[in-house]
Amino acid sequence: MAGNRAVVYLKPGEVEVQDTNYPELILRDGPGVNPLNVGRKCNHGVILKVVTTNICGSDQHMVRGRTTAPSGLVLGHEITGEVVETGSDVEFIKKGDLVSVPFNIACGRCPSCRRQDTHICENVNPDRPGSAYGYVDMGGWAGGQSEYVMVPYADFQLLKFPDKDQAMDKILDLTMLSDIFPTGYHGAVSAGVKTGSTVYVAGAGPVGLAAAHSAQLLGASVVIVGDMIEERLAQARSFGCETVNLREHDDLGEQLEQILGVPEVDCAIDAVGFEASGHGENGGEAPATVLNSIMGATRAGGRLGIPGLYVTGDPGAEDADAKEGTLKIRFGLGFAKAHTFVTGQTPVMKYHRDLMKAILSGKANIAKAVNATLISLDEAPEGYKQFDGGVSKKFVIDPHGLVRS
Known part of the structure; x- marks a missing residue:
């Protein structure tokens, strides 16, 4: 055999x-x-x-x-x-x-x-x-x-x-x-991307890049990708995305406004998940960063696609809550803005x-x-x-x- x-x-x-x-x-x-x-x-x-x-x-x-x-x-x-x-x-x-x-x-x-x-x-x-x-x-x-x-x-x-x-x-x-292609596409569909949408994708890893390409296929007018690694952002720019370096600029809304003229987008996609880092040069591990930032950056009534992985157990987390998947999410902000959240495997x-x-x-x-x-x-x-x-x-x-x- x-x-x-x-x-x-x-x-x-x-x-x-x-x-x-x-x-x-x-x-x-x-x-x-x-x-x-x-x-x-x-x-x-x-x-x-x-x-x-x-x-x-x-x-x-x-x-x-x-x-x-x-x-x-x-x-x-x-x-x-x-x-x-x-x-x-x-x-x-x-x-x-x-x-x-x-x-x-x-x-x-x-x-x-x-x-x-x-x-x-x-x-x-x-x-x-x-x-x-x-x-x-x-x-x-x-x-x-x-x-x-x-x-x-x-x-x-x-x-x-x-x-x-x-x-x-x-x-x-x-x-x-x-x-990753269906996962990125699911993130874009879940976020409600359609013709003319302005879209923010958190994370320029393979799933984030797949989500960005998917948003383009679905007719988005502008796709903005945020990451902390310049090589990954350069890859996003290679197929027509705008980018934000969150290590150099910790105010996401300000960066969106420079690109769009307003500090928010129609749709947002979390392609990072629980191993997120705080924005800025000295940002350490902060697993709720992406979820909180995309709530802040998405218009009222918008949708958030969340293909990024979140786990029920994280033995490498820095605090006891995060070790069991409990994150400090500003859910009240999402409630106030009537956001729709779509999570889970694709x-x-x-x-x-x-x-x-x-x-x-x-x-x-x-x-x-x-x-x-x-x-x-x-x-x-x-x-x-x-x-x-x-x-x-x-x-x-x-x-x-x-x-x-």
């Missing part, structure tokens, strides 16, 4: 490529696997040969030690691959198909899935609604930063690319369909087919927007280090050397 290699979380700040078991169509015991999930048969699943798999900022939270992720966890929830084995219950997905895997694991049968709320599937994670590959407290499904991975509920979940050769030509764009399946068509038609150029950068599986640990240092790249792992450079 073929072997497998994967990126494994060891301890805060350290990942390693290790030999691992070849996947089976059953959920075996291992690091992070909920006991109630052990032995779960997945005849409805497939085995994929991973073509591309991406490093995500959510992975980085775990690698920094900011979650309760166990040592030995195989990482990776952004997966694109070729089907090499199908379970006995799989009817429509075939061997040889090239597919995108939504990072949400969803059964297609529960009330949430029937409402298209595949981000809160009720049957795949005994801990709480919602699941994902290679992620802490998400049921223990093995991650996809590997050579091979098992994907359950294949007929329901998988997005098959219509033409393999065409897909491989655009694979650096299509690989973003598993998470229901990828609501968006991924339409975004695929936008990519294949040339309308969306997400790889360029996020600076997709190809690396090998063995280069993944160095990719994590560079990403943690703030480099403006979206690292795409090519485990088998299948992507034409």
Whole structure:
């Protein structure tokens, strides 16, 4: 039987490529696997040969030690691959198909899935609604930063690319369909972006850049991106965004007024999450900063899309409240301004087919927007280090050397 290699979380700040078991169509015991999930048969699943798999900022939270992720966890929830084995219950997905895997694991049968709320599937994670590959407290499904991975509920979940050769030509764009493109798009849709909107995006990491590109696709008149790292802001400017350096300028409203003539926007998107920093040169860790700043910067009656990750447990937080996800949010400000808040994982399946068509038609150029950068599986640990240092790249792992450079 073929072997497998994967990126494994060891301890805060350290990942390693290790030999691992070849996947089976059953959920075996291992690091992070909920006991109630052990032995779960997945005849409805497939085995994929991973073509591309991406490093995500959510992975980085775990690698920094900011979650309760166990040592030995195989990482990776952004997966694109070729089907090499199908379970006995799989009817429509075939061997040889090239597919995108939504990072949400969803059964297609529960009330949430029937409402298209595949981000809160009720049957795949005994801990709480919602699941994902290679992620802490998400049921223990093995991650996809590997050579091979098992994907359950294949007929329901998988997005098959219509033409393999065409897909491989655009694979650096299509690989973003598993998470960050739908996540950025969901942030923009949740914020109510429409033709003519003025939009503020907090964070110029890959999800923030995807949100900014999505806002442009939705017809925004001006997209302003704020961050504290100039290299990331330069990447946002490369595809037509205005930018605000929040390390140099701590008054967001003043900076918005210089760009727009008024100190507020129609819509705002939080693409930072709980590892936020206070604005200004000496701003330290302040996890509620982004939420409070976008409430202040969004017009009355506006909407706030919040795809940035917030957690129920943060062992690396600086105060006791934040360790359990309790943040000092100015909720009264949001109430007074009648804001709408939309939070939670992204229901990828609501968006991924339409975004695929936008990519294949040339309308969306997400790889360029996020600076997709190809690396090998063995280069993944160095990719994590560079990403943690703030480099403006979206690292795409090519485990088998299948992507034409």
